[in-house]
Amino acid sequence: MTAFPPPDFVRTSSAVPGIDVYMPRPPAETHQAVVDFHCPQCDGVTAYSAENGGLTCTFCGYYEPPRQEVVGKGAAAFEFTVETMDRAAQGWGVERKELVCERCAARLTLSTDSLTTTCPFCGSNQVIQAKAPQDVLRPRFLVPFSVTADTCREKTAVWLTNSWMLPSDLKRLARTAEFAPIYIPYWTFDATTQADWRAEVAHTRQKRVFRSGRWETETVTEWRWESGRAGVDFDDLLVDGSQHLSQLLLHKVQKYDLRALVPYDASFLAGMQAQAYEVGLEEAWENGRQTMRERTKKACQAQATSQRIRNFSMNLSFADENWRYILLPLYLATYRYNGQPYQVMINGQTAVIAGQRPVAWKKVLLAVGGMLAPALILGLVAFLLLYLAVGEGYGGLAAIAAVVAFVIGLVVAIVTVSHAAGMDNI
Amino acid sequence: MAAFLDEATWGRPSALANCPQCDGVFLLPESGETAVPCPFCGQANLTLLGAESVPPQAENPPELLVPFSANAAQLPQTLARFAQSTRFAPADLTPQNLHGRLRPLFLPMWLIDADAQAQWQAEAGFDYQVVSHREQFHNGQWRTQKIEETKIRWEPRLGTLQRRYENETAPALEQHAQLEQTLGKFRRQEAVAYQPQALGKAIVRLPNRPTADAWPEAQEAIKSRAAEECRQAAAADHIRQFRWSVQFAGQNWTQLLLPLYTTYYRDDEGAVRRVFIHGQTGSLRGERRASMKKARRWALGIAVIAAVLFVLSLVLAAAGYFQPDVLLPALITFVLALGVGITAVLPLLLAWLMNRQQKSLPIT
Numbered sequence: 117m118t119a120f121p122p123p124d125f126v127r128t129s130s131a132v133p134g135i136d137v138y139m140p141r142p143p144a145e146t147h148q149a150v151v152d153f154h155c156p157q158c159d160g161v162t163a164y165s166a167e168n169g170g171l172t173c174t175f176c177g178y179y180e181p182p183r184q185e186v187v188g189k190g191a192a193a194f195e196f197t198v199e200t201m202d203r204a205a206q207g208w209g210v211e212r213k214e215l216v217c218e219r220c221a222a223r224l225t226l227s228t229d230s231l232t233t234t235c236p237f238c239g240s241n242q243v244i245q246a247k248a249p250q251d252v253l254r255p256r257f258l259v260p261f262s263v264t265a266d267t268c269r270e271k272t273a274v275w276l277t278n279s280w281m282l283p284s285d286l287k288r289l290a291r292t293a294e295f296a297p298i299y300i301p302y303w304t305f306d307a308t309t310q311a312d313w314r315a316e317v318a319h320t321r322q323k324r325v326f327r328s329g330r331w332e333t334e335t336v337t338e339w340r341w342e343s344g345r346a347g348v349d350f351d352d353l354l355v356d357g358s359q360h361l362s363q364l365l366l367h368k369v370q371k372y373d374l375r376a377l378v379p380y381d382a383s384f385l386a387g388m389q390a391q392a393y394e395v396g397l398e399e400a401w402e403n404g405r406q407t408m409r410e411r412t413k414k415a416c417q418a419q420a421t422s423q424r425i426r427n428f429s430m431n432l433s434f435a436d437e438n439w440r441y442i443l444l445p446l447y448l449a450t451y452r453y454n455g456q457p458y459q460v461m462i463n464g465q466t467a468v469i470a471g472q473r474p475v476a477w478k479k480v481l482l483a484v485g486g487m488l489a490p491a492l493i494l495g496l497v498a499f500l501l502l503y504l505a506v507g508e509g510y511g512g513l514a515a516i517a518a519v520v521a522f523v524i525g526l527v528v529a530i531v532t533v534s535h536a537a538g539m540d541n542i
Numbered sequence: 543m544a545a546f547l548d549e550a551t552w553g554r555p556s557a558l559a560n561c562p563q564c565d566g567v568f569l570l571p572e573s574g575e576t577a578v579p580c581p582f583c584g585q586a587n588l589t590l591l592g593a594e595s596v597p598p599q600a601e602n603p604p605e606l607l608v609p610f611s612a613n614a615a616q617l618p619q620t621l622a623r624f625a626q627s628t629r630f631a632p633a634d635l636t637p638q639n640l641h642g643r644l645r646p647l648f649l650p651m652w653l654i655d656a657d658a659q660a661q662w663q664a665e666a667g668f669d670y671q672v673v674s675h676r677e678q679f680h681n682g683q684w685r686t687q688k689i690e691e692t693k694i695r696w697e698p699r700l701g702t703l704q705r706r707y708e709n710e711t712a713p714a715l716e717q718h719a720q721l722e723q724t725l726g727k728f729r730r731q732e733a734v735a736y737q738p739q740a741l742g743k744a745i746v747r748l749p750n751r752p753t754a755d756a757w758p759e760a761q762e763a764i765k766s767r768a769a770e771e772c773r774q775a776a777a778a779d780h781i782r783q784f785r786w787s788v789q790f791a792g793q794n795w796t797q798l799l800l801p802l803y804t805t806y807y808r809d810d811e812g813a814v815r816r817v818f819i820h821g822q823t824g825s826l827r828g829e830r831r832a833s834m835k836k837a838r839r840w841a842l843g844i845a846v847i848a849a850v851l852f853v854l855s856l857v858l859a860a861a862g863y864f865q866p867d868v869l870l871p872a873l874i875t876f877v878l879a880l881g882v883g884i885t886a887v888l889p890l891l892l893a894w895l896m897n898r899q900q901k902s903l904p905i906t
Contacts, residue, residue, distance in 0.1 A: 120661055121700060132775035134705040139776075140698060198671040198690060409677050409684065432677040 151382040163387025166261035166297070166445075166464070171383050182260070183383060188375040189352065191257040193306060193438035196401070204253055204397035253397070257377045258443035260384050261297055261464040268295040268447045268462045275460075275469050280483075281536045283476045286453065293451045297464060299390035299443035300366075301357035303397065304374070305404040306439075307350050311432040313416035314343040318424035339426070346415040350408050355400040357393035357441070361448075362459060368470035369463040372444050376465065380443070390443060397439065405434070475536045484529040491522035547596070552603045553738025556746070558596060559588035567597055569746040581647045581745050581804040584814035599714075599749045605653050605796035606709065606733040607740050610646060610803075612824035617644065617803070620826050624817065630840070630893045632833040635807040640817060643806055646744035648799035649721070650714040651730075652753060654760040655796075656707055660788035662772055663700035667780030670695055699776045703768060703786070710763040711798060712756035714749035724827050725820045728800045732822070736799070746799065753795050761790075810835050830900045837893035844886035851879035 121127070125138040153162045153171065160175035171180040194200065272293060276286040316339040323334045352374050356366055378384070393400075409432055416430055445464025450457050453474045460471030495518040501511030547556045547569065556569040561580035568588060570578060577587045621644070622637035671690045678685045711730060713719065722728065734740070765786065773781035801821025806814045809831040817828030858872030 120702075125700060129777075130701070130775040131777055132771050135701060135703045135772055135775035137699055137701040137772070137776045195693070196673045198673060201673055405675060405677070405686075409679075413679065429680045430678070432679070434675050434677075437672075437674060 151386075153383070153386040161387075164261065164384055166264045169260060169262070171386060180383070182378070182381070184378040184381045186376060186378050187257065188377050191374075191377045191379070191440060191442075193304075193440050196437050196439065200253070201398060253441060255301070255380050255392075255441055255443045257440060258299060258380055258384055259372055259374065259376045259445055259465050260378060261388065261445040262376075263445075263447070263462065263464050263467045265295045265297070265447070267467055268449070269293070271462060271467055271469050272449070272460060275471075276473060279473075279539070281475050281480055281532075281539065282473055283453070286474070289451045289453060293449040293460070295447040295449045295462070297388045298446055298448055299385060299388060300361070300446050301391055301393035301395075302370075302442050302444050303355045303357055303393070303395075303400040303404065304352040304440045304442060305350065305355065305401065305408075305437070306352060307404075307408060307437040308347060308435045309350070309408055309412040309432055310345065310347040310435065311412050311416050311430045312343070312345050313419070313428065313430035314341065315417070315420060315425040315428040316340065317342045317420045317422045318426075319422060337424075342420055344416065344419045346412065346419055348408070348412050348415050350411075352440075353404050353407060354444075355395070355404045355407075357395045357400060358391055359394040361461075365459065365461045365470045365472075366446075369446065369461050369468045370444070371468060372463065372465055374442075377442065385443075388445075393441065397441075401439065408434070473539045475539050477536070480532060480536045483532060487525040487529045487532070488522065489525075491518050491525050494518035494521050547600060551601070552741070552746075554741050558591040558600060560591055561588055562586050566750060567591070567600070567748040569600065569748065571741070571743045571745070578745075579806065579814060581645050582747060584804075584806045584816045597748060599650075599797070602796065603738075604650070604736045604799050607648070607736045607799040608728060608730060608733045608801055608822065609740055610801040610821045611732065612801075612803070612819065612821055616824055617641070617819065620819065620824060621805070621817070624826055624828055624830075628830045628832065629896060630832040630834075630836040630889065632807065632809050632831060632836070634809070635815075635831075639807055640805045644819075645804050646742065646821070647802045647804050648741065648744050648746045649718075649802055650747055650749045651718070651798040651800060652712045652714045652749065652751075652756045652760065653796045653798045654707075654710045654712060654757075654764075655792070655794040656710075656760075656764065656790045657792040658703060658705055658707060658764060658768065658788050658790055660703045660768070660786040661700070662703055662768070662784065662786040663698065664769065664772060664784040665696045665782050666699040666773065666776045666778035667694040667696050667782065669693070669779040694780055696782070699772070699778070701772065701775070703772065703788075705768070705771065706792070707764045707767060709798075710760055710767065712760040712763060714751050714756065714797065715747065716751055718751075725802070725818060726823055726825055728820075729822055730798065730800075733798055741799075744801075749797070761788075764790075809833070830896060832893035832896040834890075834893055834897070837889040840889035841886045844882060844889070848879050848883035848886060851875055851882060855879055 121138040124141050126141045128137050128139045130137045154160065155162050155173035155176060155178045157178045158173060158176040160173050162171045162173045162178070162180070164170070165172040165179075168179065170182050172178065269291060272295075273287055273291070276282060276289065319338045319340055320335050321338070323336050325332050325334050354370060354372070356363065356370070358366075395403075412432055413428075413430060417425060417428065447460075447462040447464055449460040449462075449471075451460070452458070456474065458472040458474060460469065462469045494514055498511050498514035498518050501514055505511075547558065552569065555572045557572060558567065559570050559578070560567045561583060563585035564580060564583035566580065566582045568581070570588070579587055618637065618641050621640040625631060625635050625637045625640060628635055669692050672693055674689050674691055676687045676689060678687070715721070765784070765788075768786065768788075769781050769784035772784065773779075803819035803821060805817045805819075807817070809815055810833050815829040815831050817826065819826045855872050855875035855878075858868050858875055862869035862872055
């Protein structure tokens, strides 16, 4: 005989006398406003280590393995319930939080979008777990850091020297740059789109016409109505939840492998910076939907029998929409060169790097000069040969070669300059 | 000595009779009628039971009764429509006969009260709203429409139950399911407490199904009601996969009476054909039998006309020997005779088809 009720069920209210109702025990409230990390052996400060994926003590070497298993793409996703959308619209409420350091009792003030802090007085790492407007709106999953700051420095050193357009003294800056590990808020969206489309599609054919006493071939365009249905499955479309980072740089590094997702645990954030979302669920979903509908539009247009179309219209519906709020690892570094700040971002999972680099414009101008020099020399030679009327026609050839060299030099110079401009203009 | 129930038992003095054909037992109002055809199967006259054979289901009066609520003024028209829409109707199938033989009859259902003590488990469904979108691209612009959809979240629930269930119904006649399938469901929620005067001159059919046979269905009915109550208890919008481990006690069996009108007519062979009218909705179901005798008479009449035309065409043909102008009318008359002759088979065919297609009422 099994025990009744089972141990994982609790009694709940009943609206009918004579009937008792039991429901599954709700998950225990484990909310802890601030989690302080210190070593159980030496009471020193512990922090998450990207090198071995657990908590380590910088003083005694104590190691604590990660507490969460990888769930990957199986991480729970949530629906767009009316309740969630209403709560998400409320935002985080207060603008700044007051925090008392658990170790030295110092009073700290930090912005509401910060999820972690390090006490400036005692150096302890603290993770702030602010109550979200709804439980699902707190970060539930994250991809832990697997790239160390040392790897970032090496990567940056290579990156800062892999182009002749860069100043030659940049490499030493890579050694001095401070790489700040930060968890960036992201929304992931799943959905299936289904669209019915209709458009006029151009079909061309050749026609022979007799005009002005002779036969000519004429191309005739016929527009025919076509229609169809297309759908796209979107799986974990990433939408950035931060407003303060360069979107251009972020897009270059944000290719994450979400198969490494783990359930949120404060220990992954120890010693790191972490940001709560600034772009709310509704706004992020609006951005995600824009991406989805444009891709679906392309899928529809790809079904047309010709690439020339007009009067395109489509009706699109979304199904199976789900979302997740996750944290993704990123290193941020800023270095100064000639008094100017330059930003670098490194993917904390894949070490993909992107950023701004100063350009040695003198080198570039010299190179441009070198590119145009052959044309100048050939031009001079052509001028002399033609002016002095010597060389029996070599002057003309030299002039043609000068023009060709000029065009080639100009094209290469333009490409070089625009490439250089793109390096520090992000 | 015949079996009678005095006024103290059902509040109306009644005689007990049974049908030797279908074995149904009936309570007849004391009217002095001697030859009452069985209102149920119609195959034989009811015979009064001996005093010693009062069945136990007659010993207690019913608890509830669903009164006749079909519009009585409409019944003659309903019967007339039935009679008139029957092709080659037998001589006995007239609106007057049907109406004259119309009898109110009450059919029994078991009513069960029981205490249930159970442990139950189920999946409780809670409605929730999700936001979705539809987008339209037209003239180079997107138009977004926000829509809300209702979904169900299923969660396990279990519990205990200690309730008394009253007036759950279970069929008391073997033919109950067929009857409701043929005539339509009875609105049991219109049942009122039994009053003897509500019986009037109606015949009452007594159960032919023992309570032991009806108990599994009664349990199912109680289980359905319990599932609904558990849904309410859990404040859920839906419930599914309801299972329980139950013990019943304090069972009490009574009866509920359902209203039905019955009448009949006799076909060519003198066999009784039944016609039932739902006592609440007034819907009629009856066996339509065409009279082959009448169809044959029609066929014969048409054949005679055809023969006359044929003879006439022969006479005209003979006359055409002398006067060629009448050959054409002779031919036309011949063709006409042929056509009419062929139609003579139609009445027989139609009557035969009707009798072949009509099924007996499945209530026997």
